[in-house]
Structure formats: C-alpha cells, structure tokens
Amino acid sequence: MRLHTALARLFALTALASAAFAQTLPQTPGPKNAITDVPGIEVGHYTATNGSGGMTGTTAIIARGGATAGVTQRGGAPGTRETDLLKSEKAVGTAHAVVLSGGSAYGLAAADGVMTCLESQGIGTPVANGAIVPIVPSAILFDPGRCAPFNFRPDASFGNNACRAANSGPVPMGNVGAGAGARSGGTKGGIGTASAVLANGIVVGAIVAVNSAGRTFDATSGDFFAGYTLGATDSAVRTAQATPAAEGDELLRATTIAVVATNARLTKAQANKVAQMADDGLARAIRPAHGTGDGDTVFALATGTATGTASLNQIGGAAADALSRAIIRALMAAEGIHTASCNVNSYCELFPSRCTR
Secondary structure (H helix, E strand, O other): OHHHHHHHHHHHHHHHHHHHHOOOOOOOOOOOOOHHHOOOOEEEEEEEEOOOOOEEEEEEEEEEEEEEEEEEEOOOOOOEEOOHHHOOOOOOOEEEEEEEEOOHHHHHHHHHHHHHHHHHOOOOEEOHHHOEEOOOOEEEOOOOOOOOOOOOOOOHHHHHHHHHHOEOOOOOOEOOHHHOOOEEOOEEOEEEEEEEEOHHHOEEEEEEEEOOOOEOEOOOOOOEOOHHHOOOOOOOOOEOOOOOOOOHHHOOOOOOEEEEEEOOOOOHHHHHHHHHHHHHHHHHHOEOOOOOOOOOEEEEEEOOOOOOOOOHHHHHHHHHHHHHHHHHHHHHHOOOEEOOOOEEOOHHHHOHHHOOO
C-alpha cells in the first residue's frame, strides 16, 4: 500500500511538472507579431532585383546592447560564419548582430558590411588600444542563378544597407531581404516572423528565411504541417498529415536559416539549448528538413532585459512554436514571380481560398 501511495504521489508530481512546461497554443503574439517585439532586437532588410524576376537580399538582426548567443546547425550543407565562437566552451558569449543572406557562400560577405556599420556606431566588443570588434555570426542560403546571372548576389554593401535600415518596428515579410530569392518545395519561399508573449513579461520571437527542398504544406489540400501552431491572427489554421516528396531540382539549392530571440536572461549554454529546441519548430514545419543539401541553421539571442522569469523549457518550447509559425507566415506572405524568363507560384496563388494577408 505504501509503495502504491508513493508511486501515486510521484506520478502526480510528474504531471504537475509537465503541466508547468506545457505550451499554450495558439500563442499570444506581441503587438507586431514579429521578432522586434523582443526588447533590444531590431531588423533591417536590403533587397535587390534585376528586372527579370531575379531577386536576392540580406537581413540583419541587430542587438545594439549585445545579446547572449547560441546556435544549432543540423543541415548537411551549411554556409556559416562565426558559429564556432558561439559554442558554450568558447571565450566570447555576446553577439551584436546575426546576418541572414542569400548568395550561397558568396553571401557571407554581407556580414562584413554589418560589422563596419556597427563599428561606425561604436557597437562591438572592446579590444586593445580602444578598438572594437562587432561579433556578427552569419548564415546563408542558396539562391544564385534563379532568374538572374549567377553573380547577381549579396556583397558587403547589402549588409551595410540592411544594418542602416534596421529598426524595432513591424518587419516586412515575403519577398524581402534574405528571403527575396528563396524557394520552398517548388513554390516561392520568403521571410517570415512571429512572436509570443509568455507570463511575467518574457517575450520570444522568431525570424526565418525559408528556402527549403522540402515542403511546408500538403500539395493537394494546402494544409500546413505545423498548422496546429497557428491562431486566428495567422490564418489558414489546419494541419496536414501526408508527407509529399521534396522537389528534386532544389536538393542542392536549399537551406532554411533562422534567428529566435528572447528578452530572458540566459547563459551561453542555455542560449545554445534554446536554439536546439527551436530547431524542432523548423523540423515540424518542413518535410523533409536537415537534409544532405540543406544548410539549416538556427541562432538564438537573449537580450536579458526582462525582469520576470520563465523556465528554459518554456522559452525553448515557445521558440520552437514561434519558428513554426514564422515559417508558415513566410509562405503566406510570399508573392509569385511571373516574367518572360521566370515563373514560380506562391502558396497564395495555389490556394487562394486558404490565404489571407
């Protein structure tokens, strides 16, 4: 009898602990439903077009006051910069920006422009003789050669322009910034963002450039795989069950890259854990994800401005759901491209009755 009583108490405590970590869906978004709802986070885009349907660009996520940073990289073909520095055992734990860019490996040059932009504003890590070095991790996606010459791609000027455009206001989505030239499972990809407000003033946000080989929705019904995360403000609330095949011609030209952020105070190890948990939101929304030709990478930033607290599991779980929502919002905001030399449909063109902007 005593053993049964002890087991019952253990199960009850386990249930209470699980309830404390459970996520509430749909999430309660911030006023902008964007990563800029996180205090201390700004976003700037720079987009270039070539007049024939070719598009590319860069997105800068700025933390002027610095943010504890982490990263997870699970795709098979990454293009990244400064990610080793974010490992828990490395010396520097503060990042001043994260850059997401098109251009494949060439697009990593956009981070140079963000660095010089921040340096000119006095933002960076102090080093010898009064000099500063802004810490700017970066990840790229593959978009060159789509409706444009292969050398139509971001350089340092893109990062500089994105940095100078950064602000804490609403964040444009769709065919802008790093998502300008993106594709997703054969349809138009793009940039998406979302936020969630937790108890005690903790805010979690996500921004993502969706350029995936896999799909985000059932090709027949239009149901999103992660539709269960959506609320009334997101529209198209349905969840798909089937898994469509990836588009073969995108297998070597893929990669979904993202940043999640929170105003919670986190250690570097905790920021890495949040990035890892948030990456589950990518995998729930895209099938397949993290493939051999994907460079899927998720960064985490913690500005530490909140006075309230939340468990690490709550923050990481909320980040995962916010990232899933951001992916879906990117697809719903993307616009098709139809020119003499380029033709790609958007989600809203394929399923107009399911999509409201």
